[in-house]
Structures are given as structure tokens and as C-alpha cells.
Amino acid sequence: xxxxxxxxAVVTDLDNTLYPWVDYIVPALEAMVDSLxxxxxxxxxxxxxxxxxxxxxxxxxxxxxAIQESELFAPYEADFxxxxxxxxxxxxxxxxxxxxRFLRPYPGVRETLEEIRRRGLKLVALxxxxxxxxxxxxxxxxxxxxxxxxxxxxAYALPDHVSPEIRRRQAAGHYVARAPVVELPLxxxxxxxxxxxxxxxDLGLDGAxxxxxxxxxxxxxxxAEANGALGVWAEYGTYVSHxxxxxxxxxxxxxxxxxxxxxxxxxxxxxxxxSFTQVLELLDGARWTRPAGAGAGRARRGRGAAGRTxxxxxxxxxxxxxxx
Ligand SMILES: [Mg+2]
Numbered sequence: 290x291x292x293x294x295x296x297x298a299v300v301t302d303l304d305n306t307l308y309p310w311v312d313y314i315v316p317a318l319e320a321m322v323d324s325l326x327x328x329x330x331x332x333x334x335x336x337x338x339x340x341x342x343x344x345x346x347x348x349x350x351x352x353x354x355a356i357q358e359s360e361l362f363a364p365y366e367a368d369f370x371x372x373x374x375x376x377x378x379x380x381x382x383x384x385x386x387x388x389x390r391f392l393r394p395y396p397g398v399r400e401t402l403e404e405i406r407r408r409g410l411k412l413v414a415l416x417x418x419x420x421x422x423x424x425x426x427x428x429x430x431x432x433x434x435x436x437x438x439x440x441x442x443x444a445y446a447l448p449d450h451v452s453p454e455i456r457r458r459q460a461a462g463h464y465v466a467r468a469p470v471v472e473l474p475l476x477x478x479x480x481x482x483x484x485x486x487x488x489x490x491d492l493g494l495d496g497a498x499x500x501x502x503x504x505x506x507x508x509x510x511x512x513a514e515a516n517g518a519l520g521v522w523a524e525y526g527t528y529v530s531h532x533x534x535x536x537x538x539x540x541x542x543x544x545x546x547x548x549x550x551x552x553x554x555x556x557x558x559x560x561x562x563x564s565f566t567q568v569l570e571l572l573d574g575a576r577w578t579r580p581a582g583a584g585a586g587r588a589r590r591g592r593g594a595a596g597r598t599x600x601x602x603x604x605x606x607x608x609x610x611x612x613x
Pocket of ligand 1: 303304306503504505550551
């Protein structure tokens with residue numbers, strides 16, 4: 290296939306674009322709640338509601354100090370060490386075991402990221418997760434060394450009650466990703482296009498030189514469009530089972546869920562991929578056809594490597610012929 294040289298960077302969303310966030314967070318939070326129900330003897334609903342209140346405050350349900358910051362801790366405040374040993378530590382281990390089992394990149398993600406960089410393109414992540422949550426997740430996935438930079442929302446601070454071990458690890462830089470991180474102000478949460486604009490300015494690139502991948506039609510694609518980048522919709526990231534959506538709604542504050550998971554919506558984006566590996570096909574100059582039906586008016590002609598609409602029409606997805 291013809292290589293189109295003018296794409297010089299790939300900017301990608303993280304959650305549900307590089308890994309199925311829901312597939313890990315649901316079992317991990319549930320395992321943690323199970324542990325807390327056992328160790329505190331409190332009803333499940335009380336545990337869930339206490340945690341949810343903290344998650345909502347921090348706008349993240351990966352806030353790792355939710356338990357000691359919740360009202361669950363109040364009766365035991367006089368003795369943090371016992372609470373740590375008997376409640377926090379078992380809960381942390383339960384979460385960790387589930388996370389290690391269920392947090393995985395989508396197929397081909399690692400190889401695709403490696404190939405993008407091998408080709409000399411810049412590779413940058415743009416996420417609405419807090420800095421520490423994003424860094425940790427990429428570290429757990431062993432993907433933190435794959436990026437030229439991560440752009441995140443502001444980090445959460447360590448709370449008053451935290452084990453000395455965590456303070457020591459934090460001071461020693463154990464929670465820091467290998468890639469440089471830029472914290473964007475909270476108001477730059479997507480679909481605010483200014484986050485990507487900042488990346489373009491930092492890289493010295495024009496929007497048309499950038500391919501932007503994300504799973505949310507409402508949050509990610511407007512960011513690409515406003516910056517003149519080639520927006521690529523990771524449609525596969527929106528396939529979240531109904532059961533998992535329901536289980537997540539029980540434990541996750543609504544505002545938090547919205548940040549991580551694209552809402553079920555009829556909205557489509559004309560350039561859709563069914564696997565992250567198809568980013569390489571687009572870089573190779575694979576053609577795509579825009580859908581015949583609604584939403585086709587949003588397709589822009591002549592944009593980026595694959596932006597020319599094919600004559601075939603109707604498929605609305607990436608043409609397969611570009612596969613290497
Ligand atoms: Mg996402």
C-alpha cells in the first residue's frame with residue numbers, strides 16, 4: 290500500500306481503546322467490596338455507598354485510598370495500624386488479584402504501539418483519568434515505556450492516613466510511569482479540544498499530521514475534529530456487556546462511569562475500526578468508505594491517510610485490503 294508520509298503522530302485515548310477498562314474494574318471493585326463486607330461485618334449496601342461517595346468526590350473509582358477516606362474508617366480512626374492490617378490490606382490484595390487476572394490490553398495493542406514507534410511516529414496518550422491512575426494502569430499493563438508522553442487530568446494527593454510503605458514507595462518513584470507526563474487542568478476534560486491542541490503545540494505538529502484514536506463518539510471524536518486531526522473511532526471499545534454495565538452502575542458513581550465508558554448511543558463516526566491493530570492499516574494508507582446512512586455528513590473528505598472516501602460506499606468501516 291502507498292505510505293502517506295504526512296501522518297507523523299498517533300494520539301490515543303486509553304480506557305476502552307487500549308484495554309477493556311470495564312472488564313477489569315467491575316471484578317476488581319467487587320472483589321474489594323466482598324473483602325470489606327467480610328472484614329467489617331457491614332452490610333454490602335453500606336460498604337458500596339460509602340465508597341461511591343469517595344469515588345464521586347475524587348471523580349475516579351481507582352482512587353486507591355477510598356476506604357480510609359470513607360466513613361467505613363471513622364469508627365476505627367484511633368488505631369490506623371490495626372485498620373490497615375485487618376481491613377485495608379485484605380481489600381487491597383483482593384483488588385490486586387482481580388486486577389492482575391482481568392486487566393489486559395486488547396489483542397495486538399502492544400505490537401501495534403511498538404510498530405507505530407518503530408516507524409518513527411510520535412505516540413502520545415490523552416486520557417481523562419487522573420495522573421496517578423493513568424500512570425499506574427500503564428505500568429501494570431507494562432505499556433508505560435511505549436509512549437513519548439502521557440497527557441492526563443490532575444493527580445490525586447496522598448491522604449492523611451496512609452501506610453508508611455506507600456509513602457516510602459511514592460517518595461521512591463514507584464508509581465511513576467516511564468514516559469513523561471503532562472497534567473492538564475481539570476476543565477480540559479474531553480470533549481474540550483484544548484488537550485489535543487496542547488499536544489500539537491508541544492510536538493510542533495499540525496492537526497492534519499495526527500491520527501487520533503478513541504472509543505467515544507461524543508468525547509473523543511469532537512476533539513479530533515476540532516483540531517483537524519484524523520479521528521478514528523475505536524468502535525470495539527463500546528462493546529460493553531449489559532450485565533457489566535449494570536454491575537458497574539451499582540458500585541461506580543455515574544459521573545465517574547461517564548468519564549471512562551462511552552455511553553450507549555446511536556451516534557456513529559464514519560471512520561471506525563474493529564481492532565486497534567487497524568491503526569497500522571490507516572497509517573499504510575488503507576482506504577475507507579463512509580456510511581451511506583445517517584451521520585455520513587460528518588465525514589470529511591480528503592483528510593489524513595485514509596480520509597478519501599472510496600467509491601464503494603455503504604460499509605462505513607475500514608477497507609480490509611490494507612492488511613499487511
Ligand atoms: Mg475511552
